[in-house]
Amino acid sequence: MTDATNPLLHPSGLPYELPDFRAIRPEHYLPAFEVAFAEHRREIDAITRARSAPTFENTIAAIERAGETLDRVAHVFYTVSSADATAEIQQIEEVLAPLMAAHEDAIRLDERLYWRVAQVHERLDDIELTAEQRYLVQRHFREMTHAGAALDAEAKATLTALNQRLSSLSTTFEKNLLADTNDLAVAFDDVTALAGLSTGELSAAARAASERGLQGQWLITLPLFTGHPALASLRDRESRRRIMSASLARGSRGNAYDNRGVVQEIVRLRAERAALLGYASHAAYVTADETAGSPEAVERMLRELAAPAARNVERERAALQELIDDSDAPYALEAHDWAYVTERVRQARYDIDTAALRPFFEAERVLQDGVFFAATQLYGVTFTERHDLVAYHPGARVFEVTDADGSPVGLYVLDLYTRDSKRGGAWMNPIVSQSALRGTLPVVVNNLNVSEPGEGEPTLLTLDEVTTLFHEFGHALHGLFARVTYPHFAGTNVFRDFVEFPSQVNEMWILWSEVLDNYARHHETGERLDPAIVERLRATETFDQGHATAEYLAASWLDQAWHRLAPDAVVADVxxxxxxALADIGLDSPVVPTRYSSTYFAHVFAGGYSAGYYSYIWSEVLDADTVDWFRENGGLTRENGDRFRARLLGVGGSTDPLEAYRDFRGRDAEIAPLLKRRGLDG
Structure with a gap:
């Protein structure tokens, strides 16, 4: 293999520069990264060796032009390593992690480059620039300073070593979690133990068992979060207990995949790095460059919401226990019972059986007549499947997105089903980022972890899975619609505690009448979901919100607690x-475990949410306020969609996010709509 024959080192020639996944093999990655690292370093060296005075064009714009090959290679590899992490890909990632960290530090901490950026920043008021260019200068200076570019050489060496070790530890955490999650999938020999599951769910469990070589068995695989969708339906308490116990045990069993030591070292090294950079804690370091501004601001919000959430949990627990006490075989409510008994209460109080809704949520119909339909109504875009374009896995589908005037928007890739090589959870990421400077349009992917049914069986989604699909598609729209000049601002490259806002807003269309009526049809009969059931669904919007809010807030506070520790803090027992930590904030209910426990909290120990998991509820303030705006202004209309697209989605990261929100809404967001939505308003 030569550089000329490595498909990663050249634009693919395919539409939208979609990588040629048919030609890319694992052995291409490390050589491509080596070439891309060297090329990027040469490009940066050319900037720093320039004898002319620093200007926007020869410094800031030049930085944006640099690294195009590296961006292309990295986008491809990290898409594959998260969605199809074979043993070979995992080995490559372990080798790559410290190399990538070292290269990023070599750029961000380059004192000559920092001097040039600082010179442009110092003269910012004297330079004629567009608003995007001005903000780009500010962000480069701020981000390099925040990364440690102003440190002396000795401190930079220490920082680089810390970053490399942390990168390796995050890779180890994710590898351990994937292996232990697969290992702890719960096998059942007797199908009667799974009574309550639908035919499709049983088919998916049988398929999962067969793929593991467990013929004649049924395998329940585990999602990323603590709970499990099956817990709401399984009638057998022991089956529920086994699944919950397996979920809670991940990464803490004392085996080769134990993440407790990894967590302790990550926390300690992050605290050391923060201290080196002049911050009291990792949380202080992270929030200093987010809209929150400080961990104290985060704590105020979490504590303000935790107390009413805990009260709601207690009321909900008492109601569930009362139902159990009135049954023929009473028992004490435990965590693995909550979802099941909640469904019984929901049925009794609202006459809704959420399991009975699944035949109305056939996946293809939800996608085409729900998710895509809402986007077309709001933004005028259309989606056409491109069977001629191949993604990174046979299960991933490619759609071309076209604007109302026929102009191209980008490509959307959907990878719906779970598999052993895919990490848990659901996410969006770019494969190609949009940039006018580079002449690229976006290619974005949504990954979910829906169980795949047996051959010929329909994929019937739960209401939670429908919500996840709409949510992740909101991220995809952000990535597709952003139109910026510079790649630094492409798509979802916004502050972490703002990034969830567009995706949360997109969830509003799930129960919006004209959208729901278009996609919620029985997969066999075609009948519409009964409007009376829809009204009862809307009436349940605050039902069980104590539990939902408490488990989320508990995880958010756990993230903050770990990352507020000083470098010399000793945690002997995870x-x-x-x-x-949970007792401190009053969310230590044994029947409501935290949504993620530390040893499988991939968002913060293997992802980009460290000290930032609070961002979901932080963004939800904006989301709930925006939903009110849509309702006040006519809902699902092109006029409303065009305004939201132009003033929020379309600007990507090229504008301060709160300024963009004020431009859209005409004022700052108010918290009252969130409190009402969550049932926390009294």
Missing amino acids: AAFEAA
């Missing part, structure tokens, strides 16, 4: 630390 479980004891968790218990103390």
